[in-house]
Amino acid sequence: MGVAIIGCGAIGSYLARSLDKGIIEDLEVKVLYDKILERARSLSSSLSCRPRIAETLQDVTCSEDVSLVIEAASQEAVRSYALEILESGKSLMIMSVGALADPDLFRRLKKMAETKGVRLYIPSGAIAGxxxxxxxxxxxxxxxxxxxxxxxxxxxxxxxxxxxxxxxxxxxxxxxxxxxxxxxxxxxxxxxxxxxxxxxxxxxxxxxxxxxxxxxxxxxxxxxxxxxxxxxxxxxxxxxNKPTPENPKTSFLAALSALATLKKAVDKVHIGT
Ligand SMILES: NC(=O)c1ccc[n+]([C@@H]2O[C@H](COP(=O)([O-])OP(=O)(O)OC[C@H]3O[C@@H](n4cnc5c(N)ncnc54)[C@H](O)[C@@H]3O)[C@@H](O)[C@H]2O)c1
CATH class of the missing domain: 3.30.360.10 (Dihydrodipicolinate Reductase; domain 2)
Structure with a gap:
């Protein structure tokens, strides 16, 4: 399955490097997008799969080899892009979950995912339980x-x-x-x-x-x-939690939880609720 990552900071980079190492079979990073283009470029050049750089959101939504988009950017990115991504027929994993505390936005995204037959993934993040x-x-x-x-x-x-x-x-x-x-x-x-x-x-x-x-x-x-x-x-x-080295606000477990959610998305056997 082809993956696009929006946001090439602490979480996005960790996920891209992990997928590049083949940690989850069948998932490959095809596209990277960051509002600071240089971040996407330098991450891409450090990966062996050499993903393409998107310059606009449309470069992501029009990528036919991408069926899952990972948002690891900001609440503002969720508000601006999430609906369009789902509308384009791609599943979406959201890390900036705070944006979904707005019940209207959450309802609209849920409805769009149902209409398009795609999935909306929200990892547990940095909490257990x-x-x-x-x-x-x-x-x-x-x-x-x-x-x-x-x-x-x-x-x-x-x-x-x-x-x-x-x-x-x-x-x-x-x-x-x-x-x-x-x-x-x-x-x-x-x-x-x-x-x-x-x-x-x-x-x-x-x-x-x-x-x-x-x-x-x-x-x-x-x-x-x-x-x-x-x-x-x-x-x-x-x-x-321990913080990630790249962003002291972000707990390492949040990135690991995203990775585990990706694994669950492709695994045939699900252990745990
Ligand atoms: N769910 C959780 O438990 C959890 C835990 C930690 C962090 N987060 C959230 O996940 C997101 C990513 O965290 P991080 O530590 O990797 O952040 P980061 O600041 O290290 O990286 C974010 C990257 O996204 C880019 N970006 C921001 N807004 C963008 C936009 N509109 N379009 C394109 N690119 C954009 C930035 O340029 C930056 O490179 C943040 O919103 C953070 O609050 C969630």
């Missing part, structure tokens, strides 16, 4: 909370932190910088709380999932704690 959350949802979930503890560098340049007058440079102890719905969290922290959207889509929706974000001067990577209550009982799940 979604297998049990999905199973629990078959009966009924009453409460979901996500507590994310993050290193200070993750908040650099965040307008919400600035507007609250929070000075992280002097922080010695962890502080709660946000508490509210997953929906609002994804708007205020567009680069760093995608897991809240994924957890919401797998459970009770972005308005009802509660999110607490903690800035922790001692955290080395993102630590996510998920608590779910429902007819099944109670789930408590903690993931202590």
């Amino acid at each position: 979604l297998d049990a959350v999905k199973a629990a949802g078959m009966a009924g979930i009453s409460r979901v909370t996500l507590t994310s503890r993050k290193p200070l560098r993750v908040f650099e340049g965040n307008p919400y932190i600035k507007s609250k007058g929070i000075d992280l440079s002097r922080l010695e102890e962890p502080i709660v910088v946000y508490e509210g719905s997953a929906s609002e969290a994804c708007r205020l922290f567009p680069f760093s709380i995608n897991v809240a959207a994924t957890l919401s889509l797998a459970s009770i929706g972005p308005e009802r999932v509660r999110v607490r974000i903690i800035a922790d001067p001692r955290a080395q990577g993102n630590i996510h704690e998920v608590v779910v209550e429902g007819d099944f009982g109670r789930l408590e799940c903690r993931t202590i």
Whole structure:
């Protein structure tokens, strides 16, 4: 199956290199696209499969040898490209899941995927426990909370932190910088709380999932704690992530989760929920 990757940063590059090594049989990177063209060029030249460089989205959607597009770029990329990609008859994997906290966008993408008979993949990302959350949802979930503890560098340049007058440079102890719905969290922290959207889509929706974000001067990577209550009982799940070397905001597990989702897409045997 031919693959196109949109976004040649930490996740996109990791996926491209892994597929280039043949980690997943039957998947080959055919096209790379990045709004910074040079990133796509230099990634392509480092790969033995030498994918073509797309200069526009249409170069991706018109590629007949591509049947799956991987978005690893930004929420804005999802809003601008996702519908057109599905409309062109290609399956799509979305990493910037925060964009899907907008229920209208999610509904439109779902409908387009159904109309075109293609798939929309949303990997678990940097949290564990979604297998049990999905199973629990078959009966009924009453409460979901996500507590994310993050290193200070993750908040650099965040307008919400600035507007609250929070000075992280002097922080010695962890502080709660946000508490509210997953929906609002994804708007205020567009680069760093995608897991809240994924957890919401797998459970009770972005308005009802509660999110607490903690800035922790001692955290080395993102630590996510998920608590779910429902007819099944109670789930408590903690993931202590290491960041990717290329992007300290991005957990390595997010890239691995994307790779595992690709493998599941081609495997005939599925283990786990
Ligand atoms: N689902 C998860 O759990 C999870 C975890 C970590 C990161 N993410 C998200 O995945 C995405 C990629 O993460 P990353 O660490 O690789 O980011 P990155 O910043 O390292 O790379 C993103 C790349 O995409 C390109 N890009 C951005 N907007 C674009 C657009 N509109 N068109 C074309 N190219 C565009 C950038 O130029 C950059 O090269 C981000 O949105 C990030 O928030 C999701």
